Amino acid sequence: ELKVEQNPLFLSMQEGKNYTIYCNYSTTSDRLYWYRQDPGKSLESLFVLLSNGAVKQEGRLMASLDTKARLSTLHITAAVHDLSATYFCAVDFQTQGGSEKLVFGKGTKLTVNP
């Protein structure tokens, strides 16, 4: 069964600092997602990474995927308070029945302090 591990689970950082969230997964997958979730809200898609070496950037966030290492990173540059949220990585997993499901990590709760 596919397992997805994120670390750290909690991250408190100061505005202006840089940090990286890591996402490891246990079996082969060609697709990895990063989502943002604000308290009480649904999931907002940030990035879809489709292949080995994929790198995507949006504003202060940059995500990368290494399928050989089964590792994705979400790098935060010069953090601002508005980035405070919980960030999830999720990996596509094809079930025996032929459907695809997303397997999520436990999430990283990011707090950016002034």
Next chain:
Amino acid sequence: ETGVTQSPTHLIKTRGQQVTLRCSSQSGHNTVSWYQQALGQGPQFIFQYYREEENGRGNFPPRFSGLQFPNYSSELNVNALELDDSALYLCASSFGPYTGGDNEQFFGPGTRLTVL
């Protein structure tokens, strides 16, 4: 283009009761997946519906059941509610059960279920 919608937004039930949650898929999408997100956890896959049939299921007991209608909307039914069923229930729609290429699942706003 209409996004994924869910109803109701919030729901309070007592143990032993039954509940039905509803999801309308995004325009053009024919596949609906349901996820349960307990407080402080990542979402967990419940099941997927494609062509009005269950097409894959996670580790959830049979008291979690669903339907998909010809217009691709879907229902999640939970019988004999337990306290641990309290969670945010998310549905996601996609075009087909295989999210290859740029096809991805788009999530609705969720239904917050509280079981007392």
